[in-house]
Amino acid sequence: MKYRMEKNPLTGEAERELASEIRQLAGSPAGEERSRPPDAYWQNLVVRINARIDDATSGKALSISWAARVAIPGVVAIVSFLVGLHYYVPDAYRHEPSVADVVLALPPAAIDSLLVDPSGADLSLSVEEVAPDVFVFSRQQIADYFIDNGDPGAAVDELSDPEANTILKVLDSERK
């Protein structure tokens, strides 16, 4: 093996001395020469590297690569879709009034017809749109309804005792 250390202009004096001493201590590089692989190894090495390059660029390797190329965007797309689905609220639904609001905005007579005969509601309404909570009224609303329609007794059934007493007193005083 050739050593050109001494010729290197970047080598300092201390560096040269140390390297020189190491060379003296190490003796000849015959040990490394002995451990050099035989010539056949180098021929075979090229063949083995070419085989590995073939493997790396073959259809099998490409298929793995393609799987990764398809799988990763696929997973990202599915996750994005699910996340979007979870948070997405269509603008159309957001701006439309609820069925309850529509019903409450109707004149009392129309509400009557809805309560007496729900099939009389607009037939274009779907079952989902006419949600059950449309017909859930507060006790005050129910009491007002019965009082307005001349059936205070029925209203009393829906009222608490103090409310019923108050209403009955009012009705009695009106009769008198």
Add this chain to the structure above:
Amino acid sequence: MEPRPDIELVQEVRNGRRQAFTELMRRYQERVYWVARRIVGSHDDADDIVQETFVKAYLALGEFRGDSSFFTWIYRIAVNLSLNALRKRQVLNYLHESELLSRILPSPDDPGKDLENSEIESALHRAVATLPEKQKAVFVMRYFDEMTYEEIGRVLKTSVGGLKANYFHALRKVREYMRHEIQDGEKPPYG
């Protein structure tokens, strides 16, 4: 006949002529092998690293811009792979020492077996094996391959000043190791 410049061969490989890459392999396989072997210390590991170096180089040839020479580029791949192999081995050694892995893998019968397996034959190679990885890489490139600091700097992407300091420390450690082992017939206490 003048050997064709590397860059021409690289261009031919890019144009699909695989034979040109074989030519590049023949040109540099031995130097790549020796830098790997001197860093990792074992023929088997060096053999793996040479193969991996050229496979990586072939697959990444499109990224080779020609800012440095082809040899510097491929040499850098080999040094990085060698240093990675050393780190992996250190982790394995640590696991063996901590007896975590001995429950999974058969532990070496003899603590010195690693040295035997690594085929480090001379005192010089044993001394190199004791160096920290950065110093080892610099020592191998400078002492054995006689590269200039600028060339080493391009391979390791490090400043020349740092390389000089690393090399100087490495030289002193190697010299001390060899003085102890050869002159006194015993290994120094550090390793």
